[in-house]
Amino acid sequence: MHQLLQQIFSGLAAGAIYASLALALVMIYRATNLVNFAQGEMAMFSTYIAWTLVNAGLPFWGAFLITLAVSFLGGMAIERIVIRPVENAPILAAVVVTIGLLLIFNSLAGWIYSYTLQEFPSPFPDRPLFGALMTTRDIGVIAVTLVVLAVLFCFFRFTTTGLAMRAAAQNPESARLCGIHVGRMLAIGWGLAAAIGAVAGIMVAPALFLDPNMMSGVLLYAFTGALIGGITSPVGAVIGGLIVGVTENLVGTYLIASQLKFTVALILIILVLLFRPNGLFGTAIVRRV
Amino acid sequence: MTPILQLRAVKAFYGQSEVLHGIDIAVERGGMTVLLGANGAGKTTALRAICGTVRREGEIIFSEHRLNGRSTEQIARLGIAHVPEGRGTFVGLTVEENLRLGAYTCTGTPHENMQRMYAYFPILAERRRQQAGALSGGEQQMLAIARALMMSPQLLLLDEPSFGLAPLVVESIFALVERIRREHRVSVLLVEQNASLALEFADRAYLIETGYVVSSGSAKALADDPQIRRSYLGY
Ligand SMILES: Nc1ncnc2c1ncn2[C@@H]1O[C@H](COP(=O)(O)OP(=O)(O)OP(=O)(O)O)[C@@H](O)[C@H]1O
Numbered sequence: 001m002h003q004l005l006q007q008i009f010s011g012l013a014a015g016a017i018y019a020s021l022a023l024a025l026v027m028i029y030r031a032t033n034l035v036n037f038a039q040g041e042m043a044m045f046s047t048y049i050a051w052t053l054v055n056a057g058l059p060f061w062g063a064f065l066i067t068l069a070v071s072f073l074g075g076m077a078i079e080r081i082v083i084r085p086v087e088n089a090p091i092l093a094a095v096v097v098t099i100g101l102l103l104i105f106n107s108l109a110g111w112i113y114s115y116t117l118q119e120f121p122s123p124f125p126d127r128p129l130f131g132a133l134m135t136t137r138d139i140g141v142i143a144v145t146l147v148v149l150a151v152l153f154c155f156f157r158f159t160t161t162g163l164a165m166r167a168a169a170q171n172p173e174s175a176r177l178c179g180i181h182v183g184r185m186l187a188i189g190w191g192l193a194a195a196i197g198a199v200a201g202i203m204v205a206p207a208l209f210l211d212p213n214m215m216s217g218v219l220l221y222a223f224t225g226a227l228i229g230g231i232t233s234p235v236g237a238v239i240g241g242l243i244v245g246v247t248e249n250l251v252g253t254y255l256i257a258s259q260l261k262f263t264v265a266l267i268l269i270i271l272v273l274l275f276r277p278n279g280l281f282g283t284a285i286v287r288r289v
Numbered sequence: 290m291t292p293i294l295q296l297r298a299v300k301a302f303y304g305q306s307e308v309l310h311g312i313d314i315a316v317e318r319g320g321m322t323v324l325l326g327a328n329g330a331g332k333t334t335a336l337r338a339i340c341g342t343v344r345r346e347g348e349i350i351f352s353e354h355r356l357n358g359r360s361t362e363q364i365a366r367l368g369i370a371h372v373p374e375g376r377g378t379f380v381g382l383t384v385e386e387n388l389r390l391g392a393y394t395c396t397g398t399p400h401e402n403m404q405r406m407y408a409y410f411p412i413l414a415e416r417r418r419q420q421a422g423a424l425s426g427g428e429q430q431m432l433a434i435a436r437a438l439m440m441s442p443q444l445l446l447l448d449e450p451s452f453g454l455a456p457l458v459v460e461s462i463f464a465l466v467e468r469i470r471r472e473h474r475v476s477v478l479l480v481e482q483n484a485s486l487a488l489e490f491a492d493r494a495y496l497i498e499t500g501y502v503v504s505s506g507s508a509k510a511l512a513d514d515p516q517i518r519r520s521y522l523g524y
């Protein structure tokens with residue numbers, strides 16, 4: 001029983017990271033109907049920026065905030081420079097562009113930082129809590145994720161810009177008629193997604209070590225989470241990410257060799273899509289024509 | 290008095306195909322002008338040309354601004370509100386959020402304007418927390434008009450507000466538009482299939498056929514024109 005709870009809890013900590021990245025995927029999907037395959041590599045690159053800043057002697061949380069700001073601007077720039085030209089192109093062209101971005105960020109990171117594993121500092125001490133039921137690191141990761149989610153929720157729910165972003169994602173033409181700069185909203189969306197991804201990367205790096213391929217597995221789990229939740233639902237993405245984290249951990253501990261853990265993600269995707277093609281929370285919009 | 294909106298030799302295009310072939314339209318300040326015409330005549334396209342959601346040529350002058358070359362969102366900011374064909378409500382957002390979006394270009398809180406809209410359309414106040422997609426067709430039309438009025442526009446473009454609605458609902462919507470026009474001195478450019486009703490409320494009318502203005506004048510003159518009576522009014 002104790003071990004089970006322990007595994008569930010560390011699963012939640014991993015799941016919180018998947019949830020963040022899944023949320024980034026969903027944000028971009030909702031705004032542009034585009035699956036951003038580069039989301040993981042963008043997060044990885046952000047993590048290298050944080051690592052550089054920490055190595056330059058900045059305090060961890062200072063480096064964290066600067067990295068978020070840089071990632072936000074970088075995400076906006078990517079939207080402007082790379083995504084906007086293919087905005088009206090066939091969807092396949094846009095998908096290929098994001099895959100191209102993935103490769104560019106991966107090789108850029110390899111070229112600048114090399115492919116050797118780097119140790120990444122954890123902001124949280126790794127101390128057992130409550131009779132080793134959980135660690136302070138798990139708590140820290142979950143807390144940071146919750147803060148990010150709360151900030152995002154308030155942004156979208158209570159600010160005019162957040163509302164305008166939702167409107168632009170839903171009905172760009174009507175949004176323009178309301179005077180909303182739809183292009184600017186898309187850019188902000190990419191910026192936010194990049195910043196959320198940066199949080200995921202920085203939270204996962206101490207456990208995985210930092211290297212240019214660090215996020216490939218995380219991205220797969222995040223995809224799984226997003227699909228389970230229904231790729232259009234932010235709440236679904238978060239819950240989906242947590243489900244994946246816990247399932248992965250339990251299955252890896254009790255059922256199969258942990259080398260096979262990735263298979264779990266694929267099986268989860270297939271199972272969910274078999275029974276609920278729109279995911280658990282997908283397409284909740286009531287529509288009457 | 291100069292018209293609030295003038296179209297001179299305006300052409301509009303979807304891709305390569307020219308749909309409006311140089312139309313001239315003027316909307317009087319504070320008045321209601323109606324565009325009549327059969328399906329596919331180009332009425333909706335004329336409104337789109339004004340808002341820049343379709344490629345267009347020719348002169349479009351609003352107050353003292355030239356609209357050519359301006360983007361849709363800039364045109365909205367000048368004070369032109371467009372209730373598009375099919376209403377264009379944000380179905381996944383609540384009624385209140387739709388209204389807040391209407392006031393996106395306004396500085397300051399939209400609260401006062403929102404209360405005014407709830408007074409005009411009490412049903413919207415009742416449903417303020419519901420998703421717009423869950424409203425009935427008539428309620429959605431009211432929401433679309435209320436959202437457009439939230440920006441306190443100088444010019445309101447209405448594309449077939451009667452579409453798909455019961456005659457009684459249509460009457461009440463027209464009466465409200467008329468009242469709002471007078472109380473807020475909004476000029477209205479209306480596109481309508483229901484010619485007899487539109488001519489009753491409008492003061493000027495244009496008849497469009499296959500991308501040309503074929504007839505124009507006071508609403509009364511058009512309503513009395515025997516040919517228009519036969520083709521569009523059915524008596
Ligand atoms: N998106 C589009 N792409 C290509 N052609 C279009 C498009 N929308 C309209 N058209 C064409 O432009 C012409 C005018 O269409 P428009 O929608 O302006 O007509 P309308 O007068 O509003 O008709 P209705 O009363 O049926 O709404 C039609 O011949 C139509 O086929």
Ligand SMILES: [Mg+2]
Pocket residue numbers: 332333334374
């Ligand atoms: Mg039309």
